Amino acid sequence: MPELPEVEAVRVGLARHVVGRTVTAVEVFDPRPLRRQEGGAEAFVRGLTGRTLTAAVRRGKLMWLPLDDGAALRAHLGMSGQLLVRGTAPLDGPDPDPNPSRYLLEPGQTPADLTATRATSLVRDLSARPRHLRVRLHLSGREGDPQHQAAGAGGAPGSGGAALDLVDQRMFGGLHLTRLVPTADGGPGGLGSEQPLLPEDATHIARDLLDPHLDRAAVVARVRASSRAVKTLLMDQSIVSGVGNIYADEGLWAARIHGLRPGNALGPRVLARLLDATAGIMGRALAVGGTSFDALYVDAEGAAGFFARSLAVYGRQGEVCRRCGTPLRTETIGGRSHTSCPRCQTRPRPRRLPH
Incomplete structure (x- = not known):
């Protein structure tokens, strides 16, 4: 979407x-x-x-x-x-x-x-x-x-x-x-x-990352209060709106965070870095009309956006990371695909079940 x-x-x-x-x-x-x-x-x-x-x-x-x-x-x-x-x-x-x-x-x-x-x-x-x-x-x-x-x-x-x-x-x-x-x-x-x-x-839709009235401290607090995967939280429109699968993957890669990391395992500075990185990417995408695929996502005059050529991870599974050269991997988080770099974005260790 x-x-x-x-x-x-x-x-x-x-x-x-x-x-x-x-x-x-x-x-x-x-x-x-x-x-x-x-x-x-x-x-x-x-x-x-x-x-x-x-x-x-x-x-x-x-x-x-x-x-x-x-x-x-x-x-x-x-x-x-x-x-x-x-x-x-x-x-x-x-x-x-x-x-x-x-x-x-x-x-x-x-x-x-x-x-x-x-x-x-x-x-x-x-x-x-x-x-x-x-x-x-x-x-x-x-x-x-x-x-x-x-x-x-x-x-x-x-x-x-x-x-x-x-x-x-x-x-x-x-x-x-x-x-x-x-x-x-x-x-x-x-x-x-x-x-x-x-x-x-x-009324359930939260403010977005480009909204000057967004209370970022409140967003950080809500994410840190949850044990859900940070990618799922970033895409929760009741916490912060506007982020979907494309920009969630891009923001997490830019902030060097794996999408499976639980929100309550991330510090406020790390989450602030994630929000800033995601907002910056969306701002740059907007400056070139967004990300268009198959001539579907176009503006009101029918012009396609050009940010697809700048994507770092989304849609690039199997290709090399633009930062370190490691092949990118794709997995599923919350029913959505998640592409990340196994070197730049360390995957969290599985939680041990109590004996």
């Missing part, structure tokens, strides 16, 4: 292209992605039509678009879901968040401009009715939009050709409308809005 950098790449694109637009019509080509919607497809269409998208917000791997009536459109990308814009021109001015890795810098440091490393080609199907199109939101036009009418059920009057498509091959993703509720700590719900609100069905 897409992790924080991949979802953030989508969020930035939505902030540039669709925020401030009104949904003029909704076409549902397949109702299955709306399975979480109370009232089904009819309620979804009724609740969205005429509403204005006021922001694009992300917490961890969770993303939502607040509406002008106080509700929100929550998006789940699943294994292969894509939110793709068409027929739009972005808002004038700089990107809303051109370098989110600024959160990893010391005060006064200037972030490097890595935009030249981004892809120049698009990987998506640019036809009027792309394969696996499930839902299309027709959007109000604005100055600078291409002057062509979006197709699909004849287009939508007044849409100006602007649209937001949910394209999903494997059907694990989806959309639904939900209420927004206050955050428990009073801070902003996520990156993209200062409003202290988040979807009511996502």
